[in-house]
Amino acid sequence: MSYEMIAALMFSTMLLMMITGQRVFGAIGFVAVVAALSLWGTGGSDMGFSSVMKLMKWNALLTLPMFVFMGYVMSESRLAEDLYKMFHVWFGPLPGGLAIGTIMLMVMISAMNGLSVAGMAIGATIALPELVKRNYDKLMISGVIQGGSSLGILIPPSVVMVLFAQIARQPVSQLWLAGLMPGLLMALMFVIYILLRCALNPRLAPALSAEERAAISWGERFRLLRAGLLPLFIFAAMMVPFIKGWTSLTESSVIGALTAVIAAVLKRRFTREVFEVSTRNTLAITTMFMLIIMAALSFGAVFDGLGAGRAIETFFVTDLGLSPIQVLILMQVSFLFMGMFLDDTAMLVIVAPIYVGLARTLGFDLVWYGVLYTITCQIAYLTPPFGYNLFLMRAMAPDDFTLPVIYRSVFPFVGVMLLTLIIVMVFPQIALWLPQSIYGK
Numbered sequence: 001m002s003y004e005m006i007a008a009l010m011f012s013t014m015l016l017m018m019i020t021g022q023r024v025f026g027a028i029g030f031v032a033v034v035a036a037l038s039l040w041g042t043g044g045s046d047m048g049f050s051s052v053m054k055l056m057k058w059n060a061l062l063t064l065p066m067f068v069f070m071g072y073v074m075s076e077s078r079l080a081e082d083l084y085k086m087f088h089v090w091f092g093p094l095p096g097g098l099a100i101g102t103i104m105l106m107v108m109i110s111a112m113n114g115l116s117v118a119g120m121a122i123g124a125t126i127a128l129p130e131l132v133k134r135n136y137d138k139l140m141i142s143g144v145i146q147g148g149s150s151l152g153i154l155i156p157p158s159v160v161m162v163l164f165a166q167i168a169r170q171p172v173s174q175l176w177l178a179g180l181m182p183g184l185l186m187a188l189m190f191v192i193y194i195l196l197r198c199a200l201n202p203r204l205a206p207a208l209s210a211e212e213r214a215a216i217s218w219g220e221r222f223r224l225l226r227a228g229l230l231p232l233f234i235f236a237a238m239m240v241p242f243i244k245g246w247t248s249l250t251e252s253s254v255i256g257a258l259t260a261v262i263a264a265v266l267k268r269r270f271t272r273e274v275f276e277v278s279t280r281n282t283l284a285i286t287t288m289f290m291l292i293i294m295a296a297l298s299f300g301a302v303f304d305g306l307g308a309g310r311a312i313e314t315f316f317v318t319d320l321g322l323s324p325i326q327v328l329i330l331m332q333v334s335f336l337f338m339g340m341f342l343d344d345t346a347m348l349v350i351v352a353p354i355y356v357g358l359a360r361t362l363g364f365d366l367v368w369y370g371v372l373y374t375i376t377c378q379i380a381y382l383t384p385p386f387g388y389n390l391f392l393m394r395a396m397a398p399d400d401f402t403l404p405v406i407y408r409s410v411f412p413f414v415g416v417m418l419l420t421l422i423i424v425m426v427f428p429q430i431a432l433w434l435p436q437s438i439y440g441k
Contacts, residue, residue, distance in 0.1 A: 003306040029295030051297035065286045066253035070260040072278035077264035086224040092208035096198030099144045102127045106148030110155035111235040119149030124396035137204040139409040146389045147413030150378040155183035174435040186420045324362040339380020371431040375421045382410040
């Protein structure tokens, strides 16, 4: 059997195992171990050991538990609840105002966490009950929460970009800055879609009544407005020292987590229960990420050992004779397809090393390519049948939010994401302007 056929068999077997419901790290690791031992005998066991050692040497991974812990402290101590009340008061009078407020809340949460799961947890526990009580359409509620929560992996401090930086050997600070403008652009386009949709059909998202607006004093409105300064302070306390070069990435993540804890203590909400729940969830998510990365590194070592990366490059560039931009489009399309079955971490560690080398050969800026990859991961979170956010939403939402409702709700937001992806591909400076302005070209 040719090496190309072996590589295709490995990839198809892994996808089949995932479709049948096997755990991601189990499916990837099993295929990697069987392939390594079959191809190289007992010497193949060194690949798994080397992957574990490589994982242990990724210092940037120390930031993962810090960012996750920070997000859960914000969620469990109800600091994010104050933020949502602010958006509820200031945007509620608009048709679709609470939906817009939810998107704004997700932007703030993204700037403090770096993961989609925290946004989903906050959206489902804080925003969803309020939106249901205000008689918002179910499709609108589900789409807004899922689409908004996906911003967490694009707006800094993005954990996905930390992992991409390790694989592509690019500065994390530049990747974070590059993701900021596309992330805000996507959030703005979500808001524009909500405004247009609600203008055409106000019944989808009713505004606050005149009586409710009159019951809220201006003093209360300005008091709640101050709640919006807290997440900005946490974000600044974490990011400014890192961008200025005063602290390392790991040290900045510790500053962010510590600042969130101090804020919860000052609000008198940092209880033993908050600490225990935040710590348990942080350990669970961190362990899951590390198992997936370890398995995917082993898979990638075997895959690369077969020469699959060079074969793909030869096929695209030499055999098909495609231009660089056509190859780039095909890579993004393949990521979109794989995102229907794999999560972002699996795609990153398995396929990204191959595509990063191809993008470098074709002369693309890898910081810009990292932003394109991250936007594609956002879309993958929402695309059926196995979008990660789809199942999180079903687990957290009431029973009347069925899977068909959840699936249908995401299509307009996926369309907005695809439009954002195309815009950033056509105008790379949207992503590159900020890092180039701060660090130089």
